[in-house]
Amino acid sequence: MYRQYVALLISFALMGCSTPPSEASPAAAISTLDAGFDAKAQRKLEKQFDSYLNPDNLREWMKHMSSKPHHVGSPWSKQNAEYIAAKFEEWGYETEIEQFDVLLPIPKVRLLEMVSPTRFTAELKEPVLEEDATSSVMEDRLPGYNAYSADGDVTAELVYVNYGIPADYEILERQGIDVKGKIVIARYGGSWRGIKPKVAYEKGAIGCIIFSDPRDDGYMQGDVYPEGPYRMKHGIQRGSVVDMPMYPGDPLTPGYGAVDGAKRLDYKEAPTIMKIPVLPISYADAQPLLEAMQGPVAPASWRGALPITYHLGPGPSTVHLKLEFEWKLRTAYNPVGRMVGNQYPDEWVMRGNHHDGWVFGASDPISGMVSLMEEARAVGELVKTGWRPKRTIIYAGWDAEEPGLLGSTEWVEHHKRELSEKMVAYINTDGTSRGFLGISGSHTLEKFVNEVREEVDDPLVDASLQERLRARMMVNGSKYADRKDLPIGALGAGSDYTPFLHHAGIASLNMGMGGEAGGGSYHSVYDSFDHYTRFMDPTFEYGVTLAKSTGRVTLRLADTDVLPFRFTNFVDHVTQYAKELKEFAVEIREKTKHNNTLVDQNAYSLAAHPDKTYVSPIKLDSVPLFDFSPIDNALARLRTSANRYEVALTNNIKKGGRPSGDEAQNLNQILMKSERAMMREEGLPRRDWFKHMIYAPGLYTGYGVKTLPGIREGLEERKWDEVNLFIGEVAAALNRVADDLDRATSLL
């Protein structure tokens, strides 16, 4: 589900604007490597680990696993799960396949036709291409559809709603256009796709069509397949539209595992299933519909790259959309392999990548899966030499990620109590390509992953991954290019870290290579072995480089004497988030005032074109002043605590060596649970599954993160009571972290 380049963009955007340079933290704080290891010995072990990695394995496994459609419930998905499990077993892991029975609707009827002003029936098909071997494999193939669309049979005029996010509807309202009783047509992009039908339904639309516009995803981006990697005119982006920002996972079993005998909602009652029919289409199918539309010309930023003038409607294009699904439980197979630690077997370091794809899924997710497998194999090789991790390392291949993170979410929900006790950290990967190592995740691990990125070299450029990324930030003029630790992005939703971080409070990372291979195969049949090996990472050298990086993260977490959680960078980031929110409050206060002045002075009407329909905005309730001091105080306290921990740790190790025995275990127990302290059991408003007070996916962005979400969405939704409530909740969370940290310091 995850789009590697989206995440990279997010992380670069953050580098550019949302992350602070380090405030002075204690000089010469000890590195996480030196705090936990004999650095020389550890580096030697890692070189040995590297020596086992072989790109040919990645190629062979990808070719096999992506040879047939392997969505959850398909025979090949089960086969892949068994294939992965057999490998884990072979490499020395205690392996089992954990199963969950989850809802996945599959289409029985898909019909989209324009009935007026002319007739046209959408093809909804991706043709066979000579250059792409698997494009001719038809057995078990899922057609283009959006999972968890409603059944429906509707006919109505079209309204073009741009990306279909709330801000777009405000613009439509200004022009007097209402989608009530209409079918909206939205282009992909601007938000996670599930937001589009959700907002459309909230606004009264009775159907939703989502198309890939060649401006965002097609010939305007680059040469199209098979000449180049970009989306060709018949390419369809499948994908889930389940209401994931409410809760991910099986829609029928919110908050608990979808195991035998679990209580299941009726699918008609499940709150995350869409209430209207939704269908994704190619730009070849979209063009006739859009071309027949009339009404006002779409605003400049709404116009795509089809060779037509984009109009808003409504109509005269009138379409008939008919969708029927088979609503059935399917079995998700999660192969899980454990290398039990010899010193702290009940401290778990987990790596995961999903194995299900929408069709052949070579890039998404097999490219990441095979990198994980090669990492697991190399760890197995190390074990064969007599080495063994101190902590337990777990490798998982998740099923049913694509429909909405079902495999990982059910697993986390089912094991939540145990995970809460035992999990040190979860490290996710997903589709990966080539270029730079993008990392997002818990900022308590920011310093740690920066150290790792410094120690892995780019396979083609004579520099470390860190040096290349820093060079790129310098060239892009990022003001954080000089920061000792390059900022990592915050995590929203979009891949399997979601239940770990947002529901269970487990420190998480998401890692992948990207930025130097564009493409448009995402969720189409053309996400194939042929496409991947021509355009994405032809030699699999970057796949191996990812394994070197995630392998180091895993090995160090599993073997260190002192877990590498550090808090000064975390305080930097949260301070910046709080600053942004204060500024945001000022901004909406001033915008509200400005709007009300304009209404009072009749300026909107005076400025409007006298011959065009224009509906002036109305007056808004004014924005009160908020007291952010609880957060400021908590941050000040946490900064002191974080600095004291750095000083104590550094001095302690310099003087007396690393903590060990009970002392070390007690310290590590506190550190590994620090993310748990950031959770609020009651969760966020309108979605109690999401419990993290620092990060959440946006209610109306989907993938995109909202930091300090309770406060931020309170401001966005103009719910002033929530703003005040969550200022307190965030401050309390920060104080809990400081409490824990002070206890940790006192152990040193």
Added chain:
Amino acid sequence: MYRQYVALLISFALMGCSTPPSEASPAAAISTLDAGFDAKAQRKLEKQFDSYLNPDNLREWMKHMSSKPHHVGSPWSKQNAEYIAAKFEEWGYETEIEQFDVLLPIPKVRLLEMVSPTRFTAELKEPVLEEDATSSVMEDRLPGYNAYSADGDVTAELVYVNYGIPADYEILERQGIDVKGKIVIARYGGSWRGIKPKVAYEKGAIGCIIFSDPRDDGYMQGDVYPEGPYRMKHGIQRGSVVDMPMYPGDPLTPGYGAVDGAKRLDYKEAPTIMKIPVLPISYADAQPLLEAMQGPVAPASWRGALPITYHLGPGPSTVHLKLEFEWKLRTAYNPVGRMVGNQYPDEWVMRGNHHDGWVFGASDPISGMVSLMEEARAVGELVKTGWRPKRTIIYAGWDAEEPGLLGSTEWVEHHKRELSEKMVAYINTDGTSRGFLGISGSHTLEKFVNEVREEVDDPLVDASLQERLRARMMVNGSKYADRKDLPIGALGAGSDYTPFLHHAGIASLNMGMGGEAGGGSYHSVYDSFDHYTRFMDPTFEYGVTLAKSTGRVTLRLADTDVLPFRFTNFVDHVTQYAKELKEFAVEIREKTKHNNTLVDQNAYSLAAHPDKTYVSPIKLDSVPLFDFSPIDNALARLRTSANRYEVALTNNIKKGGRPSGDEAQNLNQILMKSERAMMREEGLPRRDWFKHMIYAPGLYTGYGVKTLPGIREGLEERKWDEVNLFIGEVAAALNRVADDLDRATSLL
């Protein structure tokens, strides 16, 4: 030549970012109306003037004048000149037609064909449309071409250069692409068109094709003709590519009038004529050429709206471009009508609009011309009632504006000495449509034109033009929406004010209605009566509104006892320009440092895609510190002088009535020549025809203004000696203005 909406955009852009709010000027300074008039009587006269204005006249005259092609040298251009002259005569003006013999090349051969990888011959034709009556008129029609292209017969591979401005070539250089010996293909936009072949030639290209991309000018903007107003696929934008930023007017007679017996350069020696062949084409003709290109994909911002992937080349598209012109002198006819003043006959207020078009030219220029004519008729009606202006009012219809401001420039050059003595101000119009009253010009008249804009009402909205514009600025969030005087834009080049302002130092204004009628008929055969009356100003009410506005400006300038030049706003603007330049110097100093650091650290190479050609930038000479204090001192002094003038004028009038007799005449003589004090006889570097120290069109923007141009272009071109020289020259100019103003104050 002038694009109304471009000018409006420029003026709004300035409102948004380049113009300062007024610094405190003396409280309750007297209005320019009250300073010069019995306000009540003057308003009554203006109401009477309004009552004569009749939109039917505009319609009738436009229909007649735009019925046949009327470029300079055509029979219908002569006919139109005589038609205008006859009207002026009939309305009571002393009228003559002043003639100049100027060079206008007309094509004999136009051939553009792709010879490889496939064959294609460009049509270069605009088809007849049933909905557009004049589109079938073929006699005397100029085909699509760029005036002052070189003759040429060249065959070479294509390189796509985006807008073809210098910054675009830097991006090509980074990718290792050289245009030497190639033919460049550039899209219209981003600069005045003449910049494109000039830069291409400087970079070694042997030919230049310019096309209208539907992203900027076609279906992406709105419905295309004849369904809507925008450019259809065969529409061609004609236009001049003479090197106007060097000098406008007849290329053969730089700096003096092209009259009988004048010394003329050989056209092969004329420095403003392009050295390579240039041809404008439609997007229908461009698509096959662009589609056949290969090489790197163009950067995102370079991609247009054709349904293809844009590549940079070179080739494999190889084209054969053959152009031959008839290089002949043609006669330009400028009808000029004078209403001699009864009190100050040797103080002239001049209005002008060109009458030549590229083909039928209904919008450009006839829409402005007929508004000017109706204004002149109404002034004539006033005279018939016994009123007569104190100063001489002159109305002119310029010929040969399209090829490069030839009619007006030759006239100004020929009469320069007399104009310098007698001209109070020049007020230009050109093509006009509907919406808001956009004004650019000399900032010494900013307060004055704001007062005028307050007194004219929008014909469709119940508000003054000033109120509507202010409302729009409020809605757009302009920080100048609250400024008492809304900022007016600075003038670059692009219409007939150019020789008056930039060469002769005459205070100038450019006025037009726009912002609520988009379109793409510009310089095509479809700039027709049918197009104008369907889409631009169907009722001609906005044309009448423009006449009310320019009429007030003219009447007040002609009749006031105290000319309405005021200097506090001027100081505000120049202070802002100086501030921008100081910031710009800091910016390029820091960018230079940053670039040199990146080169030293090898960051460009490390950040580059390892499999793509990339040429790193080189180190640049560092940017010295500049001493801006001469300008700061001169501005401080001028602010004091400006404030003292305001106080003296206000007090004087409040106490003793308005100046009169010799006192008034001496005062007005100083005021009307204040713009002359801003000139430097030696002109600007590399173009001594442009003599204004505050404003100039950019050497590499063409239409777009560069303020404090000697300094700004010194910084841009990294000529540090010029920066220092022009800091002194600007300061000297400002001191001359202050000297004059102090003399004026001493008269009060």
